[in-house]
Amino acid sequence: MTRPRLPLLRAASRLAAFAAATAGVLFAFAVPANAAVPTGRYVALGDSYTSGPLIPTQVDLNCLRSNRNYPSLIAASVGSSSFADVSCSGATTDDILNGGSGQLGISLPPQLSAVNAGTSLVTVQIGGNDIGFSGIITDCAQASLSSPLGSPCKNRYTAGGVDQLRARIAATVPKVTAVLQAVRRAAPDARVVVLGYPAILPDSGYGCWPVVPIAYQDVPYLRGVQKALNTMLANAAAANNASYADVYTPSVGRDTCKSSGTRWVEGLIPQNAAAPFHPNARGEQGMADALLAALNN
Template sequence: MPEPHVPTGARPARRARGAALALSAALVLPLALAAGSGSAAAAPGGHHDGRTAPHRHPHLNTHKYVALGDSYAAGIGIPDNVGMPAGCGRSNHNYASLTAKGIGFARFTDVTCGGAKTVDMTQPQTVTGGVNPAQLNAVTADTSVVTLQIGGNDIGFGEIIGTCASVSASDPFGDPCHKLYTAGGTDQLAGRIDATAAKVASVVRGIRWRAPHARILVLGYPAILPDSGVGCFPTVPVAMGDAPYLRDTQKRLNAMIAAQAGRNGARYVDVYGPSVGHDACQPTGRWVEGVNPSTPFHPNAVGHEGMAAAVAAALPPR
C-alpha cells in the first residue's frame, strides 16, 4: 500500500473530530451491547454468500466442538444474532459456526460473548438480556475441538480505540495516543499485555483440564490497521504517528497469545497474516470494519469467512 500524502495543513482534523465522536459514542456501551438484533444489515466490506469453511473432515463428524471467546469470536453485528442471552451478539455466521458447518461436527456449542474477558471463562458474565454462564462450563471430557479467542478486552480494547480516536483530532499528523500511553517512560499497553499473559495461560490450562484429549486452537486477532505505513486518517480516525504504535501493540498482543498457547499444549492459529491487506482502511474486501455503528473495529462477515478458513486449515486429519 503506497504511503499516503501528508498535507501541510490540518484541514482533516474537523472531519476526524466528527468520526472520532461517532466512534467514541459507539464504544461507550460495553462491547457486549454492540450486537443489535438479528435483523441487522450485512456488515460492509464484502458480500457474505453463506459459504462455509472450504475443508471437510469426515473423521470429525461425530465429534463435539466448543467455541469460546469475546466479540471477535461471537461475530457481533453479523446476521443472524442467535442464542441466549441476546446481548452476547452471537452470530450464526461467525467463524465457529462456519467451521462447524463446513467440517460437519455432530455437536457444536457456541458460548462466545461480546465483552468477554478471561475472567468470564470461569465466572458468569452479565450482558443485556441476561447472564452468559461461565464459558468453560461448556467444555466437557468428550469435547474434541475447542477454539478460543480472548485477551483483547483484558487489555482494554474498547477504551484504547476510543481514546486514540478522540485524541487524534488534536494532532492528526503526530502521535498523541502514543504519548499518552507512554507518558513517564513506561508503555502502559505493553504492561497490560504482559499482565494478561498469565490469564490467557490459565484459560488454556482450564480447557485442557476439562477436555484432556481435545485439540485446542487459540486464535490471535486480525489486522485492524495496514501492516505498514501511517494508516488512513481520517477515514479511520487514528493519528498518522499513532498507527505504527497501535499496529505494534496488536502484534505484541498476538505474540503473547501465541506464546501462551504453545507453552500450554494448544495450537496458535494466525489470523493476522491472512488478514494483511484486508484491514479497516481498505475500501473493499476488508475483514475488519472501521467506524461502523454496528461493528466498530470488529470483523465483518468476510473476516469471519477468512478466520473460518484458518481454523479449518489447522484441523488436519488425524
C-alpha cells in the first residue's frame, strides 16, 4: 500500500509551526507484576496510540515505536517469555490483516503474522485510522482557528441529516471483527484484549479553545464520536470472545486541555515528548494500568 502514513502527525504539523518532537518532561513509572497476567508469548497489535510516536526512546523509526509504550511496560512487568510489538503509527485494520508500509516507506508484513499458536496474550488497539481520525482533526481544527463559536465541524459531518462519522464507525465493525476472528484462528488459546482510546477532549464542558482549537459546540459532538468508537470496540470484543480494556474512564480529567504535568494526551503543540494529539509517557503508563485491570477481571 502507498497511502500516506501517520496522518495525525502530518495534520497537526500543517496547523502549527512547531516541531512535533518537542522535548518534554518524562516520567518513570513501574507497572506492578501480577501473577494473573499471561506470562507466555505476548503480541501487541495496533496503531500509533499503541506504538507511542516520539516518546523516547524510539526503537523503530519506520513505525515510530517507543520502548516506553504500554506493551513494553506490560511485557517487562510480567516477564513475558517472548514479546513482539508490531504496532505501527498510521496502521488500520488492513495493516493488521494484509500488511502495508511504515513512516519511511519500508514495507511491513501483516501484523497478524507475529501471532502464532504458542501466543498466550494478544492486545489489539485499532480503529481510529479506519474512521479517518486525521481528517477529522484537520477539518475541525481548521474550521475553528479564527473563532470558537458555532459548530462548524458538526455541521460539516452531519450535513444532509446523516452523521458521517457515526456511519464510519458502523462501517468499521466488520473490519475489527475480521481482525479479532483472525487473531483467534492464529492463537486459539490466547487471551485477547481490545483496548479503547483515552480521552482526547474533556469529558464535560466545551474544551479550551484556542489551546486546542476546536469550537465550543463541536467539543460535545466529537466527544460523543469518540465514545461511540470506544463502545463499538467494546461490543466487538464481547461478540468475538475477547476482553475489553477501558482506557477512557481512567483518562477522564487527563485530556489535552489539562496541564502538562497531568494530561495523558498531548494537544496541538506538545509540552511532553509525544506526537500531537497522541498519548505521552504518562498516557502509555495509564493504558498499561487499565490493561492490567482488564486482565485481572
